[in-house]
Amino acid sequence: MTQLSPVIRVAAEEWVPYTTLLHHNGTLDVKGPMKYFLDEFSRVLGASYEILRPSDGMWGIMLPNGSYNGMVGMLLREEADFALGPFFIGESREKVADFTATFYYDSYYIVSQRPVASSDxxxxxxxxxxxxxxxxxxxxxxxxxxxxxxxxxxxxxxxxxxxxxxxxxxxxxxxxxxxxxxxxxxxxxxxxxxxxxxxxxxxxxxxxxxxxxxxxxxLPKIEVPIDSINDLTNQNRLPWKLEHGGLENFLLKSKDKAMQKMGAEFSGFIPSCWSARHEIQTGEFATACDKTSTMTMMAWDFRWALLSHPYHK
The missing domain is CATH 1.10.287 (Helix Hairpins)
Incomplete structure (x- = not known):
């Protein structure tokens, strides 16, 4: 790209493995699958891009006063031209932002600390x-x-x-x-x-x-205390948190009683599963993560620790 080409302001937040943010000489860059999309998008438009990170690290939800935080808020305040996903498409977001056609679906898992064998x-x-x-x-x-x-x-x-x-x-x-x-x-x-x-x-x-x-x-038998949404919501030992972005609204609108309870009684929000992986590993709380992020966390820890992964999904 030449210096005379238009610059697209892109709001982005880290969601490994889709999007990983890198710092180069005071500027932000991105790597991962969304990097290829962004490069192709800018090539077709004949423009360069600038990565902007939301100060609160959020994707964007509607606040009590009607405003939005995160990347959605940056769009509404015209601080960015578009936001780099993946995004969880929710009703409140669709009211203020336009989304591209869906090109990838992923399933969600309950992720918690992996139980270990203990002497009995x-x-x-x-x-x-x-x-x-x-x-x-x-x-x-x-x-x-x-x-x-x-x-x-x-x-x-x-x-x-x-x-x-x-x-x-x-x-x-x-x-x-x-x-x-x-x-x-x-x-x-x-x-x-x-x-x-x-x-x-x-x-x-x-x-x-x-x-x-x-x-x-x-082969010692290891009891798995949480193996489903019902197991999670029927216990009071381990709290659970949800990612910011509308998952709680999806759970509340479900016809399943356990999913409704999960969306109503969570103890707080996390920016992403990747950013909270250490808290999940140490057993501070459980959460719901997409399959790709879950597999990435387990592969990363297996690579560096050379041990079996410390998560249970």
Missing amino acids: PTGIIKTFQPQVWLLVAVCMAVVGVVMMGMIWLTERLQGSGGTSRVSWAAMWSVQGLFQEPTSWLPGNASGRLMVTVWVLSALVIASVYRGNITAMLT
Whole structure:
């Protein structure tokens, strides 16, 4: 471009990866996909451009007094000729600004701090559900009582005293469950049948328990506390914030109750997901981010930290 070419004033704010602002000798430049659009746009018009950044770092929403802040406000005050997107098209913005035809759609995710595996001393009993443990205890008690009754009745019929054998029968049901060796076995056929059934049952229980313990140690289960909008709005541990730009209005107009609650009870605004990535990573709050920004944040942190990404989407 020559110095005599017209200069287009372009309002821009950083939204990685679409738009990244760079400082060169006191002037602003832009890189990213929107850079290619801006270069082609200026080439077709035969003009150069100047990047202007809003002082508040916002895209622009209507304020209580009816004015607009951010890039939309710069357009209304004629401080810029047009604003560089992407923009979330909302009703209030459409009343005061014209938008180009939509050429890209993106989906949104709930983004929060990634949960980590933590030690759980009670994990040794969480291999089975409480109902399973209760059933095992009931079976052990029933086997012990039945075995004691059989031994007591047999010895009464034979006219011999055997209190010690009765106690052995009570202990045997516990030893059988824990696969402990024992030198005592009942002398009658019915007692030996009971022993066989209980030993085989205990073998199955012990094998399943060992398998579950091994699986838990090999691949610890990580509970994901927030995996949907319902999870986010039904908890009160982690607040959530939204990007400036009209997303809250879109949520409030939704027919879904959880989305309405998300748009009504958020704790504040953030300029962009990229600018708030460190607060999200440390668990200060959750937010809603577009898919491209979410993947960019995870890729950036993976590149520099050489660890798995600290976000959950």
